[in-house]
Amino acid sequence: MMSNxxxxxxxxxxxxxRSFEERVGELFIKGESAGTMLHLSTGEEIGPxxxxxxxxEQDTFTTHHRGHGIFIARGGDPKKMLAEIAGKKDGYCxxxxxxxxxxxxxxxxxxxxxxVGGGIPTVVGAGISYKYLKEERVSVAFFGDxxxxxxxxxxxxxxxSLWKLPVVxxxxxxxxxxxxxxxxxxxxKDFSKRAESFGLKTLHINDLDVENAYxxxxxxIEDARKFQPGFIEIECYRFYGHARMDKxxxxxxxxxxxxxxxxxxxYAKKELIKNNMLNKEEISEIDKNILNExxxxxxxxxxxxxxDENEIFIDVYSEKDPLPISIDEKxxxxxxx
Amino acid sequence: MSDLNQNFFEKITYRDAxxxxxxxxxxxxxxxxxxxxxxxxxxxxxxxxxxxxxxxxKERVIDAPISEPAIVGAAVGAAMTGLRPxxxxxxxxxxxxxxxxxVNQLAKVRYMFxxxxxxxxxxxxxGGTGRSxxxxxxxxxxxxxxxxxxxxxxxxxxxxxxxxxxxxALRIDNPTIFIEHKLLYNSTGYLDKLDTNFSFGKANIIRxxxxxxxxxxxxxxxxxxxxxxILNQNNINSEIIDLRTLNPLDSKTIIKxxxxxxxxxxxxxxxxxxxxxxxxxxxxxxxxxxxxxxxVIRYTAEDTPVPVAPNxxxxxxxxxxxxxxxxxxxxx
Ligand SMILES: Cc1ncc(C[n+]2csc(CCOP(=O)(O)OP(=O)(O)O)c2C)c(N)n1
Ligand SMILES: [Mg+2]
Numbered sequence: 001m002m003s004n005x006x007x008x009x010x011x012x013x014x015x016x017x018r019s020f021e022e023r024v025g026e027l028f029i030k031g032e033s034a035g036t037m038l039h040l041s042t043g044e045e046i047g048p049x050x051x052x053x054x055x056x057e058q059d060t061f062t063t064h065h066r067g068h069g070i071f072i073a074r075g076g077d078p079k080k081m082l083a084e085i086a087g088k089k090d091g092y093c094x095x096x097x098x099x100x101x102x103x104x105x106x107x108x109x110x111x112x113x114x115x116v117g118g119g120i121p122t123v124v125g126a127g128i129s130y131k132y133l134k135e136e137r138v139s140v141a142f143f144g145d146x147x148x149x150x151x152x153x154x155x156x157x158x159x160x161s162l163w164k165l166p167v168v169x170x171x172x173x174x175x176x177x178x179x180x181x182x183x184x185x186x187x188x189k190d191f192s193k194r195a196e197s198f199g200l201k202t203l204h205i206n207d208l209d210v211e212n213a214y215x216x217x218x219x220x221i222e223d224a225r226k227f228q229p230g231f232i233e234i235e236c237y238r239f240y241g242h243a244r245m246d247k248x249x250x251x252x253x254x255x256x257x258x259x260x261x262x263x264x265x266x267y268a269k270k271e272l273i274k275n276n277m278l279n280k281e282e283i284s285e286i287d288k289n290i291l292n293e294x295x296x297x298x299x300x301x302x303x304x305x306x307x308d309e310n311e312i313f314i315d316v317y318s319e320k321d322p323l324p325i326s327i328d329e330k331x332x333x334x335x336x337x
Numbered sequence: 338m339s340d341l342n343q344n345f346f347e348k349i350t351y352r353d354a355x356x357x358x359x360x361x362x363x364x365x366x367x368x369x370x371x372x373x374x375x376x377x378x379x380x381x382x383x384x385x386x387x388x389x390x391x392x393x394x395k396e397r398v399i400d401a402p403i404s405e406p407a408i409v410g411a412a413v414g415a416a417m418t419g420l421r422p423x424x425x426x427x428x429x430x431x432x433x434x435x436x437x438x439x440v441n442q443l444a445k446v447r448y449m450f451x452x453x454x455x456x457x458x459x460x461x462x463x464g465g466t467g468r469s470x471x472x473x474x475x476x477x478x479x480x481x482x483x484x485x486x487x488x489x490x491x492x493x494x495x496x497x498x499x500x501x502x503x504x505x506a507l508r509i510d511n512p513t514i515f516i517e518h519k520l521l522y523n524s525t526g527y528l529d530k531l532d533t534n535f536s537f538g539k540a541n542i543i544r545x546x547x548x549x550x551x552x553x554x555x556x557x558x559x560x561x562x563x564x565x566x567i568l569n570q571n572n573i574n575s576e577i578i579d580l581r582t583l584n585p586l587d588s589k590t591i592i593k594x595x596x597x598x599x600x601x602x603x604x605x606x607x608x609x610x611x612x613x614x615x616x617x618x619x620x621x622x623x624x625x626x627x628x629x630x631x632x633v634i635r636y637t638a639e640d641t642p643v644p645v646a647p648n649x650x651x652x653x654x655x656x657x658x659x660x661x662x663x664x665x666x667x668x669x
Pocket of ligand 1: 039064065066114115116117143144145146147148174176177178238242374403405427431
């Protein structure tokens, strides 16, 4: 029975997410990040780990602005992610998208989004494609509790249900949208009920048992593959401020201290030891390897070159089309007349 | 905001001038409410509504869910039924999702219903580059609004203008879209609450000159001012016109200035094509074509989305060096 457990893998994924986010914070402190709009998934690792692991290789997804953790769980390369966050040439989007717009079509990442709710209907479209093309793929939209208040989510849920699409909506509920606590954002807080009323199969995770969350998420995803779309809500707590400049003055220390005790990584570690799945030395070894991996990613990002100036004009249209003419060229042409 | 009752501030931030304007208007008019994402507890993403919750309470300073189309739409409804809302969109980029309520509802309420009613509200938001905030959080979308009849549009560059334009917007019967700039909040200037020179819809001649008219608004005014100093050392005396409002647009001041200088550079942080400078350039050509010594130049950001990489973002928008270069060429 023990040999079937995925807990060591889930632990490793969560730990990699946390270490990655620590490096994002470090990048910011070193002044090497592109801007300060960096949203960390620290404390929220259970969602990315359980749903990310339950998805199959061919499955695709979109994320919200707090998407680093999800992509790590889906095989994102920390090197290219950190380089993107630094706005460098070797980043996933050549440094043009940044932290809030990491994407990688090869790994099924259809894009992180800075518009709350903006990436949700994308998975509906992906569902239409996969069903039409007869590909056995599921597309998952990841978003925060804030997006539960965007109308476009409900338009999307209805379409997924109406057209029986291989789609899952996954809400990472970290209790806050920026400085607004969830109780101040919703009149009635039962998200599963909302999804149910659209005909979706629902799952609500509200504890730290990541392996159980993984097993249940897999059922939702496999049902979606058989054209029963689903909805997953994972409750967690945003350990730090909304973005790097935010010190969360709107919530009290006691709440933070109490909620940070609900640490999915600590919990998984204890479970691993208690059930003799891994001993302390083995866990330290895993942790050490992760630190090395992230050190290398950090070095890679910092050493990665910046883009040539001309990169501004590339990717606006397809490579078969002419580049947009620069303003400088336009003006000089007029002035030389 | 040390002394709320003070009438003159030698140095105040753009942010505090806005806060004061809302504060003073709310004291004067009990029908004013604030509604937006994180405007109350958080005090606004850029701090423009900080402490107003404490002063006016949660009936008047309302944190909304992240539901922008309904925030704008509800503000329209409240304005139609007796209140005077200050609605906030945290980023101008959220026009994208809110455009139906702004363009098809707000802008049309008075005309479509035969003048029976107006929607006197202010929709505050902010735009612009400078924080590596990326393609969806850095745009300059004022031309979308200027293109739509029925909406006043203010884009102040200075604290004093910010204060008076906002106070004015909260007194009139037309809806006003009020676009701030994310890099202006910490900028400083004077504020004279009793300023008798301030006149709504009138551009401000920030600097008088004879050689070239530089016409702009919002943050680019600061760039124009720095360029003007350099140009001055090169014996080029530029006139800077700060439009302050784009609707109404003070064509008279623009035309008068260009008739004097015979040369014009229109400066903006937005994209080039179909922009505010496109409109102003047409006005100048239509009215001054006999007198122009050189073509009118539109100097704007590139016609591409905004890149996040700091080195690219910096060169994406106009630079002071290039304002100087083009102005020199125009004056040759
Ligand atoms: C449409 C839209 N409105 C507002 C914002 C500003 N904003 C960015 S993140 C955020 C909070 C989002 O909360 P949630 O969806 O719960 O995600 P979390 O940050 O908690 O992960 C807000 C209001 C935005 N980016 N897009
Ligand atoms: Mg949240």
